[in-house]
Amino acid sequence: MNCPIPISEYPVITMAHGSGGRLSHQLIDMMFRPAFANEQLDAGHDGAVVSSAEGRLAFTTDSFVVKPIFFPGGNIGDLAVNGTVNDLACCGARPDYLSVGMILEEGLPMEDLWKIVLAMKGAADRAGVRIVTGDTKVVDHGSGDKIFINTSGIGRVREGVRIDPAGCRDGDRIIVSGFIGDHGVAIMSAREGLQFETSIESDTAPLNGLVDAILDVCPGISVLRDPTRGGVATTLNEISRSSGMGMVLHENSLPVRDEVRGACEVLGLDPLYVANEGKLLAIVPEKDSARVLDAMKNHPLGSDAALIGRVTADHPSIVRITTTIGSSRIIDMLTGEQLPRIC
Amino acid sequence: MNCPIPISEYPVITMAHGSGGRLSHQLIDMMFRPAFANEQLDAGHDGAVVSSAEGRLAFTTDSFVVKPIFFPGGNIGDLAVNGTVNDLACCGARPDYLSVGMILEEGLPMEDLWKIVLAMKGAADRAGVRIVTGDTKVVDHGSGDKIFINTSGIGRVREGVRIDPAGCRDGDRIIVSGFIGDHGVAIMSAREGLQFETSIESDTAPLNGLVDAILDVCPGISVLRDPTRGGVATTLNEISRSSGMGMVLHENSLPVRDEVRGACEVLGLDPLYVANEGKLLAIVPEKDSARVLDAMKNHPLGSDAALIGRVTADHPSIVRITTTIGSSRIIDMLTGEQLPRIC
Numbered sequence: 001m002n003c004p005i006p007i008s009e010y011p012v013i014t015m016a017h018g019s020g021g022r023l024s025h026q027l028i029d030m031m032f033r034p035a036f037a038n039e040q041l042d043a044g045h046d047g048a049v050v051s052s053a054e055g056r057l058a059f060t061t062d063s064f065v066v067k068p069i070f071f072p073g074g075n076i077g078d079l080a081v082n083g084t085v086n087d088l089a090c091c092g093a094r095p096d097y098l099s100v101g102m103i104l105e106e107g108l109p110m111e112d113l114w115k116i117v118l119a120m121k122g123a124a125d126r127a128g129v130r131i132v133t134g135d136t137k138v139v140d141h142g143s144g145d146k147i148f149i150n151t152s153g154i155g156r157v158r159e160g161v162r163i164d165p166a167g168c169r170d171g172d173r174i175i176v177s178g179f180i181g182d183h184g185v186a187i188m189s190a191r192e193g194l195q196f197e198t199s200i201e202s203d204t205a206p207l208n209g210l211v212d213a214i215l216d217v218c219p220g221i222s223v224l225r226d227p228t229r230g231g232v233a234t235t236l237n238e239i240s241r242s243s244g245m246g247m248v249l250h251e252n253s254l255p256v257r258d259e260v261r262g263a264c265e266v267l268g269l270d271p272l273y274v275a276n277e278g279k280l281l282a283i284v285p286e287k288d289s290a291r292v293l294d295a296m297k298n299h300p301l302g303s304d305a306a307l308i309g310r311v312t313a314d315h316p317s318i319v320r321i322t323t324t325i326g327s328s329r330i331i332d333m334l335t336g337e338q339l340p341r342i343c
Numbered sequence: 344m345n346c347p348i349p350i351s352e353y354p355v356i357t358m359a360h361g362s363g364g365r366l367s368h369q370l371i372d373m374m375f376r377p378a379f380a381n382e383q384l385d386a387g388h389d390g391a392v393v394s395s396a397e398g399r400l401a402f403t404t405d406s407f408v409v410k411p412i413f414f415p416g417g418n419i420g421d422l423a424v425n426g427t428v429n430d431l432a433c434c435g436a437r438p439d440y441l442s443v444g445m446i447l448e449e450g451l452p453m454e455d456l457w458k459i460v461l462a463m464k465g466a467a468d469r470a471g472v473r474i475v476t477g478d479t480k481v482v483d484h485g486s487g488d489k490i491f492i493n494t495s496g497i498g499r500v501r502e503g504v505r506i507d508p509a510g511c512r513d514g515d516r517i518i519v520s521g522f523i524g525d526h527g528v529a530i531m532s533a534r535e536g537l538q539f540e541t542s543i544e545s546d547t548a549p550l551n552g553l554v555d556a557i558l559d560v561c562p563g564i565s566v567l568r569d570p571t572r573g574g575v576a577t578t579l580n581e582i583s584r585s586s587g588m589g590m591v592l593h594e595n596s597l598p599v600r601d602e603v604r605g606a607c608e609v610l611g612l613d614p615l616y617v618a619n620e621g622k623l624l625a626i627v628p629e630k631d632s633a634r635v636l637d638a639m640k641n642h643p644l645g646s647d648a649a650l651i652g653r654v655t656a657d658h659p660s661i662v663r664i665t666t667t668i669g670s671s672r673i674i675d676m677l678t679g680e681q682l683p684r685i686c
Contacts, residue, residue, distance in 0.1 A: 020572030021677025044585050046430040047403025052395045060390025061442035065480045087389040099404035101493045137408045143488035150444045152495035229363030242387050334364025
């Protein structure tokens with residue numbers, strides 16, 4: 001699809017696109033509203049009005065500042081939609097509605113904005129969510145970096161589902177839905193000045209379908225979490241802290257692509273700390289683990305799922321990994337900054 | 344209250360505060376969570392789970408990039424909370440929950456962040472909303488501008504209330520809740536290099552209480568809108584377009600402070616286009632207008648409310664103003680950029 005705003009006349013975003021006046025309305029009326037078309041957006045209110053049912057609602061927000069904005073496997077647009085879809089899914093909710101808040105830098109090529117909008121539309125369609133309300137601001141050149149996107153979302157929590165890290169029990173199994181580290185390595189390889197190339201693509205994807213498949217076979221699951229910024233290590237540390245339980249990982253069971261492992265060696269990174277954008281961690285009672293693993297493997301986004309460890313009461317709030325040679329070390333929360341602006 | 348993070352050790356925001364690792368958690372655990380304390384935030388999920396009732400829900404989002412971040416009458420923090428509270432209120436909803444997405448620039452003084460967080464907490468308390476979920480990103484120095492804040496919000500729409508510009512009727516009255524242009528002039532006066540000084544403060548305030556008072560006496564009201572970016576002129580043009588009705592304003596009934604009028608003359612601005620952050624426009628049937636005006640005047644945030652014009656079928660989708668000398672001119676939507684980064 002061609003950019004609906006004439007590029008020859010409006011080649012880049014200008015301050016006037018953020019004025020709330022004529023050019024702001026042109027962006028909304030010619031680009032955003034047709035792309036995301038739905039009745040709530042069409043109403044043109046300051047907010048969307050949607051119907052709600054009795055029950056529980058999940059509400060989440062995420063801002064995306066990834067650099068570069070286009071990378072192998074996606075761009076900031078689908079990343080932003082999938083990110084919030086996944087946060088809702090990991091609350092046990094079915095994502096229904098998203099909001100989009102864009103902060104554009106003066107000078108952003110109109111064509112780039114259009115590519116990003118198309119990616120958002122595609123991702124929303126795939127996840128089955130509606131973008132129902134939005135906001136656009138423009139900052140002067142040098143006060144931003146091309147485009148930042150906030151997506152917030154709401155969704156209904158599935159009945160009977162209660163995701164709560166405090167529900168982790170000694171002996172529960174830890175499952176990851178596929179290869180780890182792809183997103184982080186894809187972003188790093190797309191950055192200027194890096195000395196390596198890979199064919200690794202970001203794993204950005206909507207996980208709500210996979211979560212549905214898991215909850216169908218194990219509605220009593222206590223932990224679902226997408227290990228984004230900070231990777232699997234940071235996410236498990238968070239769960240370990242909030243549950244007070246320890247975790248043990250088996251190094252040789254971690255699914256890592258050879259290329260990701262190679263790139264991590266070059267960059268001095270540990271794949272356990274590298275961001276994922278289409279993977280989840282599930283912590284399930286031992287008795288359910290085979291069923292959950294099967295359900296994941298039968299879903300296209302979980303075909304490489306693996307059992308990677310277990311919960312233990314032996315070393316509270318500490319995550320350890322046992323290596324292939326039989327030794328064991330502590331996997332701590334990330335200190336300092338490893339991969340800035342990865343999402 | 345003193346900044347809960349030791350300034351001597353962490354004087355400014357660093358990239359590591361956006362890593363998702365130890366310093367990210369320090370910010371959340373020591374600053375955000377205690378300040379905004381509530382059970383949903385304490386749960387520490389990727390999103391908040393709240394209970395929902397059957398009915399209609401309003402959902403809205405706004406990003407704030409105001410410059411400077413501290414200005415007479417407020418800062419970007421209370422502005423961001425009030426802005427989303429007001430968008431929900433103008434959907435006829437009672438604001439319940441907010442999300443906060445912060446994009447911090449490396450080098451932001453920790454003390455400034457704390458002042459902003461305190462302002463957000465104060466504004467949320469005044470409006471009676473809870474900040475239940477959030478996200479923090481950090482961009483490298485020069486890729487942002489101190490701090491950008493996205494607030495999204497949800498609230499229940501009051502039963503029987505149906506805000507819809509299409510409900511405007513010939514003869515309806517247009518009421519504004521008080522003096523216009525204060526926010527825009529306060530921001531301009533705070534910018535460096537300007538040749539004038541005023542004692543004008545931003546009018547940033549939560550309008551949900553005022554909206555409640557209006558809906559109590561006139562639940563059938565068709566239009567409530569806060570005239571922020573682009574001011575009263577732009578907002579009325581939007582309503583005029585979506586309703587297909589014309590509007591007539593009476594210049595001598597517009598409430599404008601002398602100082603705002605003076606500052607606008609110096610800056611070459613028309614107060615009708617200058618942003619407000621604590622005012623609303625109500626369009627009400629003629630028979631209800633006295634009652635609504637009374638209700639507004641009895642509320643502290645509506646004491647200077649005034650009837651400023653009426654809806655007409657005479658010139659569809661066009662807003663006109665009749666001047667004090669009896670002439671009349673068209674008030675069009677803003678073309679170009681008048682006041683960049685006003686909110």
